[in-house]
Amino acid sequence: MSERACCMIDRLRLLPRFAFVRIWMTVLFIFSSHLALAETRINIWGSTDTAAFQSVLVAFERVFPEIETIYHEVSSNELFDLVYSARDRGDRSIDVVISSAMDLQVKLVNEGLALPVHSDAAKELPNWARWRNELFGFTYEPIVLFYNKNALSHFPLPRTHSELADLLIDNLDTFEGKVGTYNANSSGAGYLFITQDAIQSDRVFRVIEALSRAKMRTYEFTSAILDAVASNELILGYNVIGTYALQRSRQDDNLGVLEFSDYTIVMSRTAFVYKHTTQRAASERFVEFLLSDAGQMAIAENSYLIPINARLRKEKFPASGTNADLPIKLDIALLTYLDKLKRQNFLEVWNSIFQNDSTLGRQD
Amino acid sequence: MGGVFLAILTVFSIALWGYAQQAANRSYDRLLHGAGLAVLERVNIISNEITVDIPYSSFEILSLAPDDRIFYRIFTQDGRTITSSHDLRSASNYKPSERPVYWDDAYSGEPVRFMQQARLLTGDDQSLWVITQIGQTCIARHEMIADLFWRGFAVALFITILGLLFVWIGINRVLHPLIDIEKNLRHRDISDFTPLAISPPREVASLIRSINSFISRLQDNLDHSQAFIADVTHQIRTALSSLQGHLELAARETDESQFRNRLDRAALQSKQTIHLTNQLLAHAMVIHRADQKIKDAFHLAQVVKSTLETILREHLKSDIEFSLFIDPALESGKPDADLIVGDSISVREAIRNIIDNAIKHGPANNQIVISLKAKGRQLVLTVEDAGPGIPANERASVLERFYTTARNGEGSGLGLSIVQEVAKSHGARLRLSQSSLGGAEVALHFRRRISNV
Numbered sequence: 001m002s003e004r005a006c007c008m009i010d011r012l013r014l015l016p017r018f019a020f021v022r023i024w025m026t027v028l029f030i031f032s033s034h035l036a037l038a039e040t041r042i043n044i045w046g047s048t049d050t051a052a053f054q055s056v057l058v059a060f061e062r063v064f065p066e067i068e069t070i071y072h073e074v075s076s077n078e079l080f081d082l083v084y085s086a087r088d089r090g091d092r093s094i095d096v097v098i099s100s101a102m103d104l105q106v107k108l109v110n111e112g113l114a115l116p117v118h119s120d121a122a123k124e125l126p127n128w129a130r131w132r133n134e135l136f137g138f139t140y141e142p143i144v145l146f147y148n149k150n151a152l153s154h155f156p157l158p159r160t161h162s163e164l165a166d167l168l169i170d171n172l173d174t175f176e177g178k179v180g181t182y183n184a185n186s187s188g189a190g191y192l193f194i195t196q197d198a199i200q201s202d203r204v205f206r207v208i209e210a211l212s213r214a215k216m217r218t219y220e221f222t223s224a225i226l227d228a229v230a231s232n233e234l235i236l237g238y239n240v241i242g243t244y245a246l247q248r249s250r251q252d253d254n255l256g257v258l259e260f261s262d263y264t265i266v267m268s269r270t271a272f273v274y275k276h277t278t279q280r281a282a283s284e285r286f287v288e289f290l291l292s293d294a295g296q297m298a299i300a301e302n303s304y305l306i307p308i309n310a311r312l313r314k315e316k317f318p319a320s321g322t323n324a325d326l327p328i329k330l331d332i333a334l335l336t337y338l339d340k341l342k343r344q345n346f347l348e349v350w351n352s353i354f355q356n357d358s359t360l361g362r363q364d
Numbered sequence: 365m366g367g368v369f370l371a372i373l374t375v376f377s378i379a380l381w382g383y384a385q386q387a388a389n390r391s392y393d394r395l396l397h398g399a400g401l402a403v404l405e406r407v408n409i410i411s412n413e414i415t416v417d418i419p420y421s422s423f424e425i426l427s428l429a430p431d432d433r434i435f436y437r438i439f440t441q442d443g444r445t446i447t448s449s450h451d452l453r454s455a456s457n458y459k460p461s462e463r464p465v466y467w468d469d470a471y472s473g474e475p476v477r478f479m480q481q482a483r484l485l486t487g488d489d490q491s492l493w494v495i496t497q498i499g500q501t502c503i504a505r506h507e508m509i510a511d512l513f514w515r516g517f518a519v520a521l522f523i524t525i526l527g528l529l530f531v532w533i534g535i536n537r538v539l540h541p542l543i544d545i546e547k548n549l550r551h552r553d554i555s556d557f558t559p560l561a562i563s564p565p566r567e568v569a570s571l572i573r574s575i576n577s578f579i580s581r582l583q584d585n586l587d588h589s590q591a592f593i594a595d596v597t598h599q600i601r602t603a604l605s606s607l608q609g610h611l612e613l614a615a616r617e618t619d620e621s622q623f624r625n626r627l628d629r630a631a632l633q634s635k636q637t638i639h640l641t642n643q644l645l646a647h648a649m650v651i652h653r654a655d656q657k658i659k660d661a662f663h664l665a666q667v668v669k670s671t672l673e674t675i676l677r678e679h680l681k682s683d684i685e686f687s688l689f690i691d692p693a694l695e696s697g698k699p700d701a702d703l704i705v706g707d708s709i710s711v712r713e714a715i716r717n718i719i720d721n722a723i724k725h726g727p728a729n730n731q732i733v734i735s736l737k738a739k740g741r742q743l744v745l746t747v748e749d750a751g752p753g754i755p756a757n758e759r760a761s762v763l764e765r766f767y768t769t770a771r772n773g774e775g776s777g778l779g780l781s782i783v784q785e786v787a788k789s790h791g792a793r794l795r796l797s798q799s800s801l802g803g804a805e806v807a808l809h810f811r812r813r814i815s816n817v
Contacts, residue, residue, distance in 0.1 A: 110433045110449075112472045132431045199420050331427035332434050336420045341447035345417065 041068045042279045042286060045083070046098035047076040047188070048269060048305070049223075049244075053098075055302035060289050067282045075220070076101035076188030083108055087276055095277040096286055098269060100241065101188030102137070103195075103334040105270045109135045110332060114272040117284050121291035128329040129268050129308055135330055137268030138290040139243070139299065140308045142317075142325065143193050145258040146237035146245040148229050151178075152256075160262040161203050164238075165210035174235070175214045180225050181238040183218035184350050189267070190218075193239040195337040195346065196265050196328055203262070211238065212353040230255060241267065246317065247304040259324070266327040268308060376520060377513075384512035388505045389466070389477070392429060396479035397464050399425045400496045403438065404483040407446075407494045414446055414485065414494065429504030435471060441482070441493035452497050455480050460493035474501045538567045545575065557583040595766055596644055603637040643778040646717070647765075650710050650782050654789030658707035661813055664743055665694055665702040668736055671715045675723075683728050689735040694743075702736070703813040704743060706790040714786035717779040718747045718806045724779075725769065726751030731801055738812070745808045748799035759796045783808070 046053065050073045057069045074082065076099045086094050099105050108114065114134035122136055129137030145164070147157075155171065158164040168175050182190020197204040217234070219225045222244045225237040230252055237245070242257060249255040271290055273283040289295040296307040306317050328334070337343060402422035408415055416438050426434050437448035441460050445451075450472075455465055460482035467478050476499040485492050541564040548560055559576040610633055614626035672688055694702045704711075722732050731750040736743065754762055754769060761767045763784045766777035780796075783806070787794040792810045799805035 112433065112474070132433075331424075331430065332432075333420055333423040333427050335434070335449065336418050336423045339418045339447055339449070341416060342418050345415070 039068075040066055040279060040282050041070060042095040042277075042282050043070050043072065043093045044096045044098060044286065045072045045074065045079055045094055046269075047074065047079055047100055048098060049073065052243075052247075052303050052305055056290070056295070056298050056305075059295070059298035059302060060286060063289065063294060064282075064285060067285065069286070075186075076104060077186060080104040080108065080188065083113060083274065084111065086274075092276070092278055094274045095279050095283040096271060097274055098271045099188070100141075100267055100269050101192050102267065102270055102328050102330060103192050103338055104188050105135055105272065106131065106330060106332065106334045107338050109272060110335060113275045115275055115277070115280065115284075117273055117287050119284075119288040119291060121288060121293075125291065125308065126327070128327045129270075131330040135270050135272045136287060136291055137270045137330060138295070138308055139269040139305045140313045140317075140327075141267045141269070141306055142242040142259055143239050143265040143267060144242040144245050145260065146226065146229055146240040146248075147256045147258060148232060148235050149254050149256050151232060151235040157258060158260075160260055161207050162262070164260075165203075165206045168210040168214045172213060177215050177217060178235040179211060179214045179238060180217045180219055180228055180234045180236070181211075181240075182222075182225070183220055185218075185347055186220050189222075189241065190239070191337070191343075192328070192334075193265060193267070194350075197239070200263055200265065200326055208353065216354055218354055226255075239265075242317075243305050261324050263326050264324050266325050268327065268330075269305070270330065377517065380516045380520075381509070381513055384509040384516070387512055388508040391508065392477065392500070392505050393464075393466055393479065395425055395428055396466070396477065396498050396500060397481070399423065400464060400479055400481045400498055403436075403496045403498075404481065404494065407438070407483060407485060409485060409487050412487075414440065414492070416446055416494075418447070426498070426500060429500060431503045432501040433472070433474070434501075435476065435499040437497045439495055439497070441495065446494070452478075452499065454495070454497060458495075460484075460495055468502075469499070471499055476501055477505065538565055541565065541568050541572070545572070592765065599640060599766060600637070600644075603633065603640055607633040607637060640778075643782070646713055647778050647782050647785070650713055650785045650789075653707050653710050654785060656707075657789075658710075659705055660708065661700075661703050661705050662708040662711075663700075663702050664704050664711070664745070664810060665690055665736055667708050667712050668715060668734065668745065671712050672719070672734060675716065675719050679723065682723075684723060684726070684730045684732060687731075687733050689733065691735075691737045693738050694736060700813070701738065702743060704790070704810045705813050706810075710786045710789065714783045714808070715745070715747075717782050718808075721779045721806075722747055722749035722751060722804070725749075726803060730803075733799075733801065739809075741812055743810045743812055745810065746805060747807075748801050748805045749803035750799075750801040751803035753798055753803045754796055756798075762796070763794075780806075 044057070050071060053071060057071055061067065061069060079097065079099055080101070082091075083094060083097050097105070097108065109132060114132070116133040117136070118133060122130055122133065125136060145158070155167060155174075156163075158167045168179065182193070184191040184194050197207075216238070217228075219228070222241050225234070225240055226244060226248045228234040229237045230248065242259070245255075245257045249257050271287050273280065273287055277283050290299075293309070296309040296312050299305050299307040300309075300312040300316050306313050337346065399422040402419050402425065403416065406417045406419055408417075423434070426432070435450045435452055437450065437452040438446045439448070439454070440446065443454070452471075455467060455478070458465070458480060462482060462484075464479050464481040469476055469478055478497060478499040480495060480497040482493045482495040485494050541562050544562050545560060548562070557579050559579060560572055562572060564572045607630060610626055610630035614623055614630060617623040617626055668690070669688070672686065676686060719732065719734070723730065726732070726749045733746075733748045735746045735748075737746070738744075752769075758769060762769060762780050765781045768777040784794055786792075787808060790810060792808050795807040795809070797805045797807070
């Protein structure tokens with residue numbers, strides 16, 4: 001009797017010490033688990049410049065040290081083909097897919113190739129920037145006119161698409177061969193922007209006519225257009241992704257960025273978790289991070305991309321957010337121009353107008 | 365009660381679900397139809413080649429179901445694909461028509477609603493059906509079904525609860541007067557026959573009326589009993605005081621022959637008093653047994669015969685001529701041909717009183733004919749005599765207690781009253797009339813137990 005009572009007291013006295021030991025054990029366990037889980041690797045495939053995206057990946061790894069990210073950069077069309085056929089090829093190396101070609105992303109998700117991600121951050125997104133809890137837009141990138149200030153100094157800046165058309169037609173001798181844009185055949189983003197133009201406005205036909213008469217040249221990559229404008233090879237870069245253009249204009253005072261005031265198409269880079277990922281949890285965490293405050297902050301501060309978060313976006317790019325902004329809505333309507341026959345007919349017309357030098361800008 | 369409620373709820377839920385499904389399908393089928401029409405409008409033949417320029421609006425229409433995926437294929441009636449997103453299978457046994465057909469299938473790991481419709485394309489050489497097939501996943505449909513269902517269910521549940529509340533309030537309101545009645549009856553004095561003074565709601569008004577009518581009948585009944593007891597007391601007191609009177613006169617008589625005369629009168633009075641007492645007891649017994657509602661089946665012919673045997677034994681030396689006639693159909697027919705339902709002892713008492721009456725009121729050489737006949741569903745027992753009979757104007761009165769046609773004080777006035785009580789408790793009909801023998805004819809019409817005669 002007295003012996004048992006004695007034991008009880010003993011145990012009571014020992015209890016706090018045990019608790020203390022347990023806390024230390026837990027801390028050690030968490031620490032070691034982080035070290036062990038650093039083996040988790042996710043493969044992120046995207047069309048975004050590695051240089052632009054690297055800082056975001058670094059920020060992610062700082063928050064989740066147990067997850068290592070591997071980024072693969074490919075063009076948006078290649079990316080589509082790659083993901084579309086990954087299952088048949090037995091390719092297990094795709095976890096997250098990021099692209100600026102919103103229509104191609106919608107098509108991949110419509111194929112059932114995405115997994116749903118349920119995150120509170122996703123609920124904060126504007127309606128146009130998410131689809132099916134699977135596809136999420138995390139940047140806000142106006143499509144702009146990029147121009148060489150010196151070359152354009154003798155002319156008034158066109159404020160609308162119509163004014164651009166007038167400018168070109170009235171000064172054909174200046175602008176002939178001096179306007180460039182993406183090649184709709186090979187650039188997914190370029191095809192998206194020009195087809196969105198076709199949907200948004202009837203005036204685009206006048207613009208296309210003007211571009212045609214100015215013998216517009218086509219390029220495959222944004223950087224090629226930017227380089228051409230910077231080097232005075234071009235005066236105007238039409239339908240250029242604003243973020244890249246803005247970055248370049250900061251480096252070179254001679255380069256300008258212009259948002260049309262009649263309408264400005266806004267593109268958002270979108271991400272989804274690949275259906276047959278082997279790292280579902282880590283992949284979901286990455287997509288959630290892109291949408292989270294921390295992720296948006298990282299995009300705003302450490303990359304030249306513009307985050308979709310309204311407050312951060314306006315800090316970084318005050319000109320945006322006017323009434324003229326027309327964001328491309330993520331929904332199945334984007335599948336229209338991806339119809340084989342429709343695309344074929346559209347490109348036939350495109351090539352008949354711009355077939356000159358369609359291979360320019362192959363130099364990346 | 366709870367089970368029935370659950371069953372009703374289940375049936376309602378199934379019906380509601382069906383309705384919701386129909387409504388959702390109808391709504392979203394229209395999207396498919398609209399998109400299909402928009403696509404078919406853009407089908408053309410250009411330099412002998414069929415081509416389609418899918419309008420942006422057609423898929424915009426479909427995106428009204430914001431989270432649903434789509435699949436489409438546009439092909440000719442001979443199965444040649446013009447353009448498609450997927451290699452879809454056409455509806456089975458499809459006959460091209462402008463009317464859309466719909467069906468459900470699973471595709472790409474999800475339930476999908478398919479629509480297919482056609483447009484006749486007239487070319488220079490020939491006409492050709494071009495068919496649009498569009499499939500859409502069912503997320504929006506399922507959301508709408510769930511939404512309609514739960515809204516409907518919530519409304520139904522609300523109305524049910526409201527209904528139960530009203531029922532509860534209603535029952536309380538209706539039951540309140542019943543509680544008043546209970547209190548009233550519990551605290552009521554035994555001699556209080558005033559009607560319930562409660563103004564009830566419609567639902568229990570007839571109950572109150574019935575209770576009040578019962579109270580008034582109870583009062584009548586009690587009044588009758590008290591009148592009967594008063595009558596009985598009066599009759600017995602009269603008889604006994606008359607007897608005492610005779611005896612006192614006899615005691616004071618000194619003359620031998622006068623004394624005998626008085627004593628004879630006293631003996632007669634005593635005999636009448638005994639008869640009165642017997643009849644009173646018989647009357648009480650018949651009423652008591654009627655209250656007990658005895659329902660035995662017995663053979664009426666046997667009871668008639670045994671009663672008559674007893675009477676014959678008592679009148680062996682008289683000159684009265686008894687005759688009994690029983691319908692041969694009852695004697696030799698089926699063994700249960702003369703069965704009636706009731707109390708054989710009461711019936712025996714009734715028969716006995718009828719015959720006693722005939723003897724008492726008739727002459728010494730009376731002629732009494734007793735007959736039992738089958739008459740359809742009835743058995744008719746008739747007793748006729750050659751006595752003075754009952755005048756037609758007194759036939760109703762003789763059935764009352766203590767009313768007698770005998771002027772010499774021999775009748776107790778209870779005989780036919782007893783018969784009347786027995787007839788009443790057996791559902792039988794009692795008829796008094798003039799007999800062909802000259803005297804009274806008393807007939808009792810009993811109901812037979814069997815009806816297949």
